[in-house]
Amino acid sequence: MLLSLLWKSLLAFCFSAFGASSFVINTTVALDYGTFTGLQDDxxxxxxxxxxPYADPPVNDLRWRAPVFPPSNYLGDVSAAEFGNVCIETAxxxxxxxxSEDCLFINVNxxxxxxxxxKLPVLIYIHGGGFQSGSSIGFPPNALFQSSAKPFIYTSLQYRLGQFGFLGGSQLKANGALNAGLLDQRAALRWLQKYISHFGGDSGRVTIWGESAGAGSTMFQVVANGGDTEGLFVAAMGDSPSMTFMPAYDSEYIEGIFTDFVADAGCDKDEDVLACLxxxxxxxxxxxxxxxxVSKPTTIxxxxxxxxxxxxxxxxVEAFQDGxxxxxxxxxxxxTNEGAHWSANIPAPWANTTSxxxxxxxxxxxxxxQYSTLTNETFIKALELYPLTDYNNSYDLQGQQMYGEMRYICTAVLINKAAKRSAFQYRYDNPHLGSNHGADLEALFPSSSSSEANADDLALFEAMREYWTSxxxxxxxVAREAPEWSGTGDPRMLLHPGGIHLENITDALSARCDFWHGLKEEIKI
Structure with a gap:
């Protein structure tokens, strides 16, 4: 590695000396709105x-508006050695x-x-957290870089959360931007198009990736604008894509949240509510x-x-079903166990299945x-697909499986089934370390808890990083010493320690997914 770096540096010097434009990128990169100095880890x-910063700080009059890209002020010399402020969480x-509200930052590695x-390919990661929490901190690319057979650039972004990024209502529609958090993500993708070449990247080879709400974000970016990517990305990845309850911006549910938020903020008496906010x-x-x-004790x-x-x-659901x-x-x-433990965090005992x-x-x-328009009549029909005896007569296990499938598992099935090009689907199943929601991130972003991993776990993690990065x-x-993937979405790859292999999606799972997706109008998904 050291000799390779020295050789590249020598070549860069020679090319520079003879007037060639190619050079090795160092820790300082000059853009048209500032010069940014990063940190080198040899x-x-x-x-x-x-x-x-990839956009102006969305403060004061820029609250609940589309992000201003590119940044409108010249920032001068800026240290890019530390992460910026994280976006404000809802809880x-x-x-x-x-x-801070000033949190629209992108990280480039x-x-x-x-x-x-x-002209390296570019991977951009969108963090999860239910669109209400999380940040780009804690997802280092080190293990991904080490496992990848080819070099690439890894980036990550932050976007407005909760009430700052996803407030709705007809008043905001008339004087602002809805889904501001998704528009932030789009602005970060435009930043890559304009600036990633300064870091040696290829703006024509951008892949978007995320987990949970981040995977849901990539899903929404795939169907946004009627499926028009605007040339901002050429492939999409998602770990546990979240199928959120999605009422219309002017629905009674969303207008009710807007009214409550305005009152709680002390702006309900003002003639111009948005000016007050x-x-x-x-x-x-x-x-x-x-x-x-707090006012919705059964809602996560x-x-x-x-x-x-x-x-x-x-x-x-409609977008994927109609292409x-x-x-x-x-x-x-x-x-495997996407639905585990969610109910345990609900303060309302009448909705906490662990009681x-x-x-x-x-x-x-x-x-x-979680899906406020779900009727009891429909729920009774769902019980026929999830008989209690299949879950050791445990209401908690029954509820876990229902929620895990309707929100995450069936979403992955739907997306891959609808793909117009190649589709690659997986199921992460690790009995040793656990297969709950988010457990697969341990393979991709190893932490101190990875010390509990045995040899089979570590081999699985390596194969996963090779699959993801390739x-x-x-x-x-593609991964060394691991099976070749089907590009049809079904069969999917079972990622199991000591036994990676393709598996068919069962007729029973397909039937349950079809049931939930058949409720798209009722439960607004």
């Missing part, structure tokens, strides 16, 4: 550029240190020795969003993407809390 072989009554004309103290807005969460996610009629003109999606390669999957007093009604109220660099997942 041990990891990575140059990190962190906290680069907080005050803005904590390190969080390049291999040491990258040449200015290398845009002038309000940010801590009041944080507290108002948290109050909305109160703020999420909505049907806005413009950027998102069709809900996900309104980008004709690009897709790579989506889920974990010793749980009944069939508890399961219904849990599901209705899709980003070449459009097809």
């Amino acid at each position: 041990d990891a072989g990575i140059i990190y550029f962190r906290g680069i 907080t009554s005050t803005v904590p240190s390190g969080a 390049i291999p040491v020795g990258t040449n200015s004309d290398d 845009r002038e309000a103290d940010v801590n009041d807005l944080a507290a108002a969003g948290n109050d909305v969460l 996610f109160s703020f999420a993407p909505i049907l806005d009629g413009t950027f998102i003109s069709k809900r996900a 309104t999606l980008a004709p690009i390669p897709l790579f989506y999957g889920s974990n 010793s007093n749980a009944t069939e009604d508890t399961v219904y109220f849990f599901l209705q809390g 899709f980003a660099t070449g459009g097809t997942p």
